[in-house]
Amino acid sequence: MSGRHSCFLVVAVAVAVAVAACAPETRQPPRRPEFSGTWAAGRGVQPDAARVATLPPNTVVLGDAGAPEFPAGDFGGLVLKPAALAAAKTWDPRNEMTIDRVCVPPSIVYSMQGPFPLEIHQGADLLVIRLEYYDLARVIFLDGRPHPPPDAPHTKVGHSVGRWDGSTLVVETTHLSASTITNNGLDHGENVRFLERFWLSDDGNTLFAAQEFEDPDVLENRGARFMAWERAPGQYIFPYECDPSFSLNYQK
DSSP states (O other), X not given: OOXXXXXXXXXXXXXXXXXXXXXXXXXXXXXXXXXXXXXXXXXXXXXXXXXXXXXXXXXXXXXXXXXXXXXXXXXXXXXXXXXXXXXXXXXXXGGGGSTTTTTOOOOHHHHTTSSOOEEEEEOSSEEEEEESGGGOEEEEEOSOOOOOOTTSOOBSSOEXXXXXXXXXXXXXXXXXXXXXXXXXXXXXXXXXXXXXXXEEOTTSOEEEEEEEEEOTTTBSSEEEEEEEEEBXXXXXXXXXXXXXXXXXXXXX
């Protein structure tokens, strides 16, 4: 190689090194936890003191997640406004087993804490949660879109938007139609605000969730629940297929 070519080569290498040194650092996006898969029936968990301490003031932790339900007149520490309390006192479980009501699904405020499995499909811009309970399906938007205007339709799954806070998925849901808070006559209205946080155990085999809700039309305070599901590879969720004729067994 001639001296001229050697000089050109040295200069070219020096320029390339300088350009690389001045180029902005390319940062990889943080790796998100993988929620996809089937998760076994949900259960309630005892929250640790640190997580309870992060709850807003005037929030009570309910102990009905998983399987146990409150008896009539017991709302787990929730303080009902007069109209909501009067409506709850008229509750009769037999009315829930009529042919026109037995297959009416609750909203996710109640159904997410039930003892049923769920299936998650996770993408970059959205996450889908399929519940075996009443065949409910949730779409959680992760693309930064806002909630729709207040007059948009309200449903039992509402409109959910999520964001990542480190390895925790924070989900806010609005536009929920009126439905159950506790299965003993306490219902929320259409102005309920529902907040959830989802995170994985260190080994990735347990999915934890904390939910918070408030309804200024119904409650004087706020409610929270803590729950968990175990990863169930190779398992499936099955159709709920509620048959309203089931109610006839209770009309005899």
